[in-house]
Amino acid sequence: MTAAAPVIEARGLVKRYGSTTALDGADFTVGPGVTGLLGANGAGKTTVLGLVLGLHRATEGSVAVLGLDPASAGPEVRARVGYSPEHHTLPPDTRAHDLVRHIAEVHGLPYRDATSRASDALWQVGLGEERYRPIGTMSTGQRQRVKLAQAIVHDPALVLLDEPTDGLDPTQRDDMLALIRRIGTEFGIDIVLSSHLLEEVERICDAAVILADGRVVASGSISELTAGATGTVLVEVDEAADAVAAALRDRGATVTVDGTYLTVSLEGRTGDEVYDVVRDAVVVAGAGIRRLTSRTVTLEQVFLAVGT
Amino acid sequence: MSERLSADARILDRGYRPYTGPRLGVRGAVRSLTRHSIQRVLGIKRVFWAKVLPGLAVFIAYVPAIVFVGISVLFDDLLADNPDLLPGYADYYGFVTAAIVVFAAFVAPELLCTDRRTGMLGLYLASPLTRSTYLAAKALAVLAVLALVTLGPPLFMLIARTVAGTGPDGPAQLATLLARIVLAGAVIAVLQTSLSLAVSAATTRKAVASAAVILILLGSSAVAAALVEGADAPAELLAIDLFGLPFEVVQRIYGETGDNPDAAGLSTGFLVAAYVGWTSLFSAVVWLRYRRLAVTR
Numbered sequence: 314m315t316a317a318a319p320v321i322e323a324r325g326l327v328k329r330y331g332s333t334t335a336l337d338g339a340d341f342t343v344g345p346g347v348t349g350l351l352g353a354n355g356a357g358k359t360t361v362l363g364l365v366l367g368l369h370r371a372t373e374g375s376v377a378v379l380g381l382d383p384a385s386a387g388p389e390v391r392a393r394v395g396y397s398p399e400h401h402t403l404p405p406d407t408r409a410h411d412l413v414r415h416i417a418e419v420h421g422l423p424y425r426d427a428t429s430r431a432s433d434a435l436w437q438v439g440l441g442e443e444r445y446r447p448i449g450t451m452s453t454g455q456r457q458r459v460k461l462a463q464a465i466v467h468d469p470a471l472v473l474l475d476e477p478t479d480g481l482d483p484t485q486r487d488d489m490l491a492l493i494r495r496i497g498t499e500f501g502i503d504i505v506l507s508s509h510l511l512e513e514v515e516r517i518c519d520a521a522v523i524l525a526d527g528r529v530v531a532s533g534s535i536s537e538l539t540a541g542a543t544g545t546v547l548v549e550v551d552e553a554a555d556a557v558a559a560a561l562r563d564r565g566a567t568v569t570v571d572g573t574y575l576t577v578s579l580e581g582r583t584g585d586e587v588y589d590v591v592r593d594a595v596v597v598a599g600a601g602i603r604r605l606t607s608r609t610v611t612l613e614q615v616f617l618a619v620g621t
Numbered sequence: 622m623s624e625r626l627s628a629d630a631r632i633l634d635r636g637y638r639p640y641t642g643p644r645l646g647v648r649g650a651v652r653s654l655t656r657h658s659i660q661r662v663l664g665i666k667r668v669f670w671a672k673v674l675p676g677l678a679v680f681i682a683y684v685p686a687i688v689f690v691g692i693s694v695l696f697d698d699l700l701a702d703n704p705d706l707l708p709g710y711a712d713y714y715g716f717v718t719a720a721i722v723v724f725a726a727f728v729a730p731e732l733l734c735t736d737r738r739t740g741m742l743g744l745y746l747a748s749p750l751t752r753s754t755y756l757a758a759k760a761l762a763v764l765a766v767l768a769l770v771t772l773g774p775p776l777f778m779l780i781a782r783t784v785a786g787t788g789p790d791g792p793a794q795l796a797t798l799l800a801r802i803v804l805a806g807a808v809i810a811v812l813q814t815s816l817s818l819a820v821s822a823a824t825t826r827k828a829v830a831s832a833a834v835i836l837i838l839l840g841s842s843a844v845a846a847a848l849v850e851g852a853d854a855p856a857e858l859l860a861i862d863l864f865g866l867p868f869e870v871v872q873r874i875y876g877e878t879g880d881n882p883d884a885a886g887l888s889t890g891f892l893v894a895a896y897v898g899w900t901s902l903f904s905a906v907v908w909l910r911y912r913r914l915a916v917t918r
Contacts, residue, residue: 388749392749396743420644421749468639
C-alpha cells in the first residue's frame with residue numbers, strides 16, 4: 314500500500330516583501346483530510362494561502378499543490394482549488410445564488426451546470442431556502458455559509474478556508490465546524506483551515522501545521538502533536554510501582570511516581586518504542602499493568618511549548 | 622395513497638455530487654466575468670434603481686439618432702436639396718456627450734471599485750483568472766458598455782437610413798461608412814475606458830472615482846482651452862484635452878476637422894500619437910496598480 318500523495322508540499326519556502334520576511338524557510342506537507350494552519354496574526358498564514366493559490370511568487374524555495382507548481386500553473390491549480398476569504402464583505406445587492414453560480418462559471422463550469430450546482434452547494438451549506446436572498450440581508454453566519462458554498466460549488470479537490478468561523482456565535486460556530494468536517498470527510502474534498510483558534514483546529518482537523526514568525530514550528534497529525542510527539546506515557550500498575558520505576562530508570566527513562574501511577578518519558582523516543590521499554594520494565598519488576606496510555610496534551614500546550 | 626405519500630415526502634439529504642462535466646478554462650472565465658460585469662453595470666438582475674442611470678444614459682444617446690432618422694424619412698425631399706440640414710455621423714457625438722461622460726464616469730468605478738471594496742477581486746483571482754485576464758475581462762466589459770453609446774447610435778442611424786433608402790449609395794460607400802463608424806466609436810470608447818479604469822484603480826470609492834473622471838475630462842478641456850485660446854500657448858497643448866482629443870481624432874477619421882480652429886492646424890499624426898500615448902499611459906497605471914495588489918485578505 315502506498316502513502317497518499319501530498320496535497321501541498323512546501324520546501325524551504327521564503328517570502329519577503331521588501332525588508333519584511335513573511336515566511337522564513339517553511340517546510341511542511343499537507344496530506345488528505347482536514348488540516349489546520351495555525352498561527353498568531355502575522356505568523357504567515359495568509360502568505361501561505363497566497364503562495365498556494367499562486368497569487369505571489371516565493372522569494373526562495375518551492376511549493377507544489379496537487380502536484381502542480383502554482384507559480385507556473387496558477388490557473389490550472391486554481392481551477393481545482395476553492396477559496397473562502399477572511400473578509401465578510403460580499404456584494405450586498407447580489408443574490409446568494411447569483412454569486413455562487415457566477416463563481417462556478419468563473420471556475421469554468423458552463424452556465425447550466427453552474428446554475429444547478431449553485432443550488433446544490435447552497436443546499437449543502439444549509440441555505441437552500443435562502444438562496445435567492447440578497448447577501449446584504451443575510452446574517453454573518455449566513456454570509457459565512459455563502460462563502461463556503463462558493464468555495465465548493467465547482468467541486469474542487471482542495472478548499473482553503475481563511476478564518477471561517479470569524480464573527481460567528483458559539484452555536485453558529487459549532488454548526489460551521491461540523492459542516493467543514495463533513496465536507497472534508499463525506500464530500501472527499503481536502504481542506505486547509507487557516508485559523509488562530511486552537512480549539513477548533515483540534516476539534517475537526519486530522520493534522521495541523523503551526524506557524525510562528527514565518528517558520529513552521531510544529532506539524533503532523535493531531536494525535537502526534539498532542540501525544541506521540543511528547544514521548545510521554547502514563548502507566549498504572551497493580552503493585553510494585555517503585556520497582557517498576559527503578560527498572561525504567563535503569564533503561565534511561567525519566568519517571569515520576571504517584572501511588573500506582575507512573576509518568577514515563579524517554580528522551581528521543583516516541584510511540585511504540587516507549588511502550589516496549591515500559592513492557593520490559595514491568596516484566597523485570599514482576600508487576601502487572603492495569604493501564605498504559607500516551608499522556609495527551611492539548612494543542613494549546615503544543616502551541617505554547619513551541620513559543621508562539 | 623400515492624398522493625398522500627408525495628405530500629408527506631421531504632428531502633432530508635441531497636447528498637454531494639462530484640462534478641464530472643466540462644470545464645471551460647480561462648476563456649470561459651473571461652467570458653463569464655465580462656458578461657456578468659456588463660449585466661451588473663446595466664442593472665440586469667439588480668434592483669430597479671440600479672437600472673435607472675444606465676437606462677437614462679442609453680436613452681439620451683439614442684434619442685437624437687431616432688429623431689434624425691425620423692426627419693430623414695419624413696422630409697426626404699427637403700434633405701435631398703439641403704443635405705447639410707442634418708448633422709453628419711462625425712458631428713453626432715456632439716449631441717450625446719452627456720451620455721458618453723456619464724457612462725465613462727459610471728461604468729469603470731462600478732466594476733473595479735466594487736470588486737476591491739467587496740473582496741470579489743480576491744475570489745476572482747482565486748479562480749483560473751490572473752490579474753491580466755481579470756483586467757482584460759473588465760476592460761472588455763467597460764468597452765462594450767461604452768460602445769452602446771459611442772457605436773450604437775451611429776450604427777442605428779446607418780442601418781435605419783439604409784433600410785429607408787436614404788443611406789449611402791452602393792456597397793462601397795456603405796462599407797466605408799461602416800468602417801468609419803466602428804473605428805470612430807472604438808476611438809472614443811477606448812480612451813474613455815483606459816482613463817476611467819486608471820482612475821478607478823486608485824480608489825475603492827465609486828463616487829470619488831466617478832467625480833474624478835468627470836473632473837479630469839472637463840478640467841483638462843478647460844485648461845487646454847485656457848492655455849491655447851486664452852494665453853496663446855502652442856496649439857500642441859490641445860493634446861492634454863482628454864475630452865476633446867478623441868472627438869478631434871474622430872473628425873479626422875471622417876476626413877474632416879472639428880470646430881476648433883487651433884486643433885484644425887494640428888496634424889493627424891500628432892493627434893493619433895497623443896491619443897495612443899494617453900491610452901498607453903492610463904493602461905500602464907492600471908496594470909502597475911493591480912500587479913502588486915494584495916488580495917488574500
